Amino acid sequence: MKKLNLLSVLLMFLVFGCNEQQVEQDIKIDEGISVSPWEIPTAFEINETLQFIAYNISDYEEATGIVWSVVSPDGAVEVEEETGIVTGTKEGWGKVIATSSITNLSDTTYVVVGHENPSVDFLEPVIQELEVVVGRSIQVEAMTLPYNVSDLGLIWYEADEPEMINVESHGLVKAKVVGVTNVLAHTIRTEDREVLTTSIRLNVMPEIAVDTILFAEDVITQTETEEFGIAFNYLPENANDTTFHYYVSDTSILEINEETGLILAKKPGSALAFVSNDRILSKAVKVTVNEKVFAQGVELNYLLAGPIQFTGQSVQIEANFTPEETFDQTGVWTSSNELVASVDQGGVVTAVSDGTTIIKFVSNDGGFTDEVEVTVDATYYYFAAGETNNEVSVRPRKDLSIEEIVGTNHANEEVDLIQLTRVAGDGWPLYDISTQNSAIVNSDYGLEYSLWAKAIKADEKLSHYNISLILKSSSSGVRVKKVVEVKEPIFNEWTEYKFNFDDTEAINEDIDQMELIFWDGHFGDTTLNAQYIIEGLTGPRLR
Structure with a gap:
């Protein structure tokens, strides 16, 4: 084995020492x-x-x-x-x-x-003032404008008085002492990188403890796959220690959200459910889960014997399932002609205009189908050729003559028409229309009347050709008038005149009489021999 001499040791120290210094220097450069x-x-x-x-x-x-x-x-x-x-x-x-x-x-x-201006210019609380029970936690939140960066984690929070509350940087606050304090929220302004700050007032309340938790029911029956909650009350009613958690005895039968109390029935069987505020525990409520019953058929029940008689009137159609205890009784409702009647997804049919439509229901469970025919007959003829209404009497004033003729109407169909001629000049050219047998005009679904008329050129040019309709109450004397102003009619062409009384408060009265006035405003001989050909006056039915 070779031995290192003193010179070798010194050289190694110098080499490795320099390398270590270099590494430290490199790391320092890269720090941050x-x-x-x-x-x-x-x-x-x-x-x-x-x-x-x-x-x-x-x-x-x-x-x-x-x-x-x-x-x-x-x-x-x-x-x-x-x-x-x-x-x-x-x-x-x-x-x-x-x-x-x-x-x-x-x-x-x-x-x-994808946002035009995602800048941060202002900071403000979502809720300015909050309450929390001492010893409990609450989440506070601020937002920025015009773009909200709260979801990005760019707002941080701290306690104004740390001795009263603990505040985590994301805004979770735990109250320590009863009193009033503030949570401070901060963010960075986009324009100049300055810190923006706002405050959220926090009222820390003394605890009023819950001493009793009572379920509304002792036994609950549900169907598998159904989601539900359990109703309960607590005493005293002014208790504020009311952060509850929820538990079940058998999670194979019931699945429960411990925070919200929403329960899912997973399979048939029985299990117990409890509620607690972490200090006291409720008595148990028994939950029985039954097996789901599937649909075997569906039949629609339409209770209205005749047609729907008012535009805007709604009628309920019921979907009756077989068996009655079918779990899923939902489905899709459709109308074959929504210009006649619409239907919502609860089976409520609303009349739109005269005609016939097919209302169809298809069940979500099994795709069972049934349909019914719905007819709308909402147009009532108050005055028309060939129409005989036992509930309406029509009489012209002596200065008008009435004659039924055959001609082409506005739809280019050959029909019976009425020709009106001014034959005298000592009064107003009007028709009186009165309801009989105590029938009155129905104002529940809107009051709009329509008159198709064709003006025949008079011997003498008139200053105007206005047509008016007046609704009257024989019991109260109330009169409401609507005028269609016509300065220059197009002669010998059909025109529709509409009289809408929906904006008139007096229509709440019992309206049982009408006056239809031609050449309104002309009195005397001016309109002698002037003529109109009309199809008739139509409007909402009587009630």
């Missing part, structure tokens, strides 16, 4: 890195790509041996591990991390994709 761009957060467009770089803090030279990674909950940001090239793939955000493979030190920056 900074990622560029430094904006918090950095704005990206979708599919935008940008080179990120890590620098040594000591000399601001580009750092070597950097490994890049990203944390992006929704996959909006990607980074190449070796190059630091960052890509925004879709709307969302990501945390870009540069880690030194030499020192294992790292730096982080944030990227927001």
